[in-house]
Amino acid sequence: MFFHIFINKLKILLKNKSMIFWTLFFPLALATFFYLAFSNIDSNEKFTEIDIAIVDNEQFQNNVDFKHLMASLSNEENIFNTDYVNIDVAKKLLEDNRIKGYILVEDEINVYIKENGISQTIIKSVIDNFYQINSAVNHIFIEKQEITNIILADLNQNYFNDISNDKISSTVTYFYTLIGMVCLYGGFFGVNALNESESNLSKRAARLNVSPIHKLKFLLISLLVAFIIQYMETLILLSYVVYILKVDFGNQILPIIILTANGTIAGISFGAIVGLSNKGSENTKTGILVSVTMLLSFLAGMMIGDIKYLIEKNIPLLAKINPVNMITDALYSLYYYNNLDKYFSNLFSLIIFSFIMITVSYIILRRKKYDSI
Amino acid sequence: MKNVIEVKKLNKKYKNLQAVQDLSFEVKEKEILGLLGPNGSGKTTTINCLLSLLNFDSGSINILGKEMTPDAYDIKSKIGVVFQDVAVFEELTVIENITYFCGLYIKDKKIRNRYVEEAIDLVGLNDFKDFYPKKLSGGLLRRLNIACGIAHKPSIIFLDEPTVAVDPQSRNNILEGIKKLNKEGATIIYTTHYMEEVEILCDRIIILDKGIIIASGTSKELKELTSIEEKVTIEIDDLKQEIIEEFKKLKNVENVSYDSKLLYITYKKGKDNLINLIEFMKTKKIKYNKFFSELPTLNDVFLELTGKELRD
Numbered sequence: 001m002f003f004h005i006f007i008n009k010l011k012i013l014l015k016n017k018s019m020i021f022w023t024l025f026f027p028l029a030l031a032t033f034f035y036l037a038f039s040n041i042d043s044n045e046k047f048t049e050i051d052i053a054i055v056d057n058e059q060f061q062n063n064v065d066f067k068h069l070m071a072s073l074s075n076e077e078n079i080f081n082t083d084y085v086n087i088d089v090a091k092k093l094l095e096d097n098r099i100k101g102y103i104l105v106e107d108e109i110n111v112y113i114k115e116n117g118i119s120q121t122i123i124k125s126v127i128d129n130f131y132q133i134n135s136a137v138n139h140i141f142i143e144k145q146e147i148t149n150i151i152l153a154d155l156n157q158n159y160f161n162d163i164s165n166d167k168i169s170s171t172v173t174y175f176y177t178l179i180g181m182v183c184l185y186g187g188f189f190g191v192n193a194l195n196e197s198e199s200n201l202s203k204r205a206a207r208l209n210v211s212p213i214h215k216l217k218f219l220l221i222s223l224l225v226a227f228i229i230q231y232m233e234t235l236i237l238l239s240y241v242v243y244i245l246k247v248d249f250g251n252q253i254l255p256i257i258i259l260t261a262n263g264t265i266a267g268i269s270f271g272a273i274v275g276l277s278n279k280g281s282e283n284t285k286t287g288i289l290v291s292v293t294m295l296l297s298f299l300a301g302m303m304i305g306d307i308k309y310l311i312e313k314n315i316p317l318l319a320k321i322n323p324v325n326m327i328t329d330a331l332y333s334l335y336y337y338n339n340l341d342k343y344f345s346n347l348f349s350l351i352i353f354s355f356i357m358i359t360v361s362y363i364i365l366r367r368k369k370y371d372s373i
Numbered sequence: 374m375k376n377v378i379e380v381k382k383l384n385k386k387y388k389n390l391q392a393v394q395d396l397s398f399e400v401k402e403k404e405i406l407g408l409l410g411p412n413g414s415g416k417t418t419t420i421n422c423l424l425s426l427l428n429f430d431s432g433s434i435n436i437l438g439k440e441m442t443p444d445a446y447d448i449k450s451k452i453g454v455v456f457q458d459v460a461v462f463e464e465l466t467v468i469e470n471i472t473y474f475c476g477l478y479i480k481d482k483k484i485r486n487r488y489v490e491e492a493i494d495l496v497g498l499n500d501f502k503d504f505y506p507k508k509l510s511g512g513l514l515r516r517l518n519i520a521c522g523i524a525h526k527p528s529i530i531f532l533d534e535p536t537v538a539v540d541p542q543s544r545n546n547i548l549e550g551i552k553k554l555n556k557e558g559a560t561i562i563y564t565t566h567y568m569e570e571v572e573i574l575c576d577r578i579i580i581l582d583k584g585i586i587i588a589s590g591t592s593k594e595l596k597e598l599t600s601i602e603e604k605v606t607i608e609i610d611d612l613k614q615e616i617i618e619e620f621k622k623l624k625n626v627e628n629v630s631y632d633s634k635l636l637y638i639t640y641k642k643g644k645d646n647l648i649n650l651i652e653f654m655k656t657k658k659i660k661y662n663k664f665f666s667e668l669p670t671l672n673d674v675f676l677e678l679t680g681k682e683l684r685d
Contacts, residue, residue, distance in 0.1 A: 001476075001477075001480060004473075004476040004477075004480075005476075005477075008465070008469075008473045008476070011464065011465065011469075012462050012464045012465060013464075015464035015465075016464055199426050202460070203456050203458045203459075203460035204460045204461070204462070206426055206454075206456060206460065207454065207456065207460045207474065207521070207522070208477070209426060209443070210424050210425075210426065210449055210452060210454045211449060211450075211474075211477040211478060212446040212447070212449045212450040212477070212478065213477050214446070369425060369426065369427060369428045369443055370426065370427055370428065371387070371427070371428050372387055372427070373421060373426055373427060
């Protein structure tokens, strides 16, 4: 009986052209589009050192941490090409456009620029981050001086690593969100599985429910088939992106496989909730699913990369509960960080998300009779 | 014969609408029971309650001597259902669809394949085995829908308006198939609003209106409920009003009307109505083109009991 239902469900879903289009061919087309659209961006955005000047006064010499940071960013990390000059020379260099800005350390650290731009934003961002780190360290300093230096070194080290990773590419994030979106597209199969098992949603389900097959058994087989198909499609997309389009996903294959498997489960369980949410047709539910998934993908930065950071900064809870964002972040962390902490944190969030979706679905599905069909 | 279905005081309400009220009936083994009623009379609701798909407010339903519940899988394995709406997979061919649904009941592949072939034969889809549903006409699709519901040879079959929007050829095929299933031993519960179908098919008929049983019995028994003996239609080219009035005065005549050269006369119960009528026309030298008489139909029964037509 298991194989009878399994094989037929597999056949039915694989022959569903609309569903296979949305879950496989559309993402492949989107990946190709991203590739064509972004292929020149990385080379155009190749990072060149930013010319700056630092006013070499007494306050600068006394601010050891800042002095150390700027030396590191200039000499080791090659972010800045720094001239140490007096205030007049700094002003002249800026006036002649030979530098993007100069830094003057007084009571506060001030950045002087002539015009706005990416380089000026980076200089300002460095100063802001330094203030943030330094503030944290000062608080600890009051409590326990002996660990201050260790933490300070660690914070500076992490900070440098984060901003200076030579693998940085502004386009990979788009492909990460694409993978996240495809995982969520497992919802297509989730909606279908629910529609085919709830008598009040389809006549085929009513026919099934008058047969001697337990509804949950049928549903579990349907969801298993859904998972297999969607996961295969996700792996096909991943292979296409990595091996054909040559997008670098790092070399941590196993965590990526585990992550996308969980992402697929999250997508299917999300679809199950959408499927149960109303008595509309499967097309209506699919429309809802596509809209919500696109919105979640947008918020995770699929269309505009900065949106992701705006959401994380201003509505962190939304970023935390967005499954596309969880997948994107986990892939991002696998690529950029040497440890798996952030990856596991996102993976765990994804598991929690799926668990909640499955639990709610199960509670609704336990119903055996309906008030109306 | 023993009862295979027993329904007692079934009540089902949708918000403010009482869909089924105090419905009690039984279905005997190997009989064809017709549930006849206009749209919205509660036929489908009754079937869905019987199948444990719908919650109901009160009453009891026993099938094959056991209480019918959603978990009554032993009962479900002996039931076949043909829903009003076609419920097949567009992605599977005719034979694949029937095999799939039959496979939910029959594990043995050899037996299943034999049953599937027999079902295809029964509904006359031999030439369309490898067609996908979207390539089938409405009538053929209905036949496929029936084959999917009965291929596993159930002992009780529920057919919910299986001939709606079906061409005459397919309708005949479907009705013949149902008779054959019954001859092979299946008990059949057949809902429809086509009185002709229940007259042809059913051993016993329950007439429903607004969720209430208004009459039940064999076709003959039901027709005896009406006061009408027969209805006569005569084609007369020209008929004066005073002659029409004289027709009304004939013995046992209940109603007379004349429209588009057709004279309609309804007779109450009584003897020699036609002889008297022919005699009257001969005396009055009334020339007529056509003359035909018909016995009361179930629609007349329904009209008399409810004051409205079955297909209202």
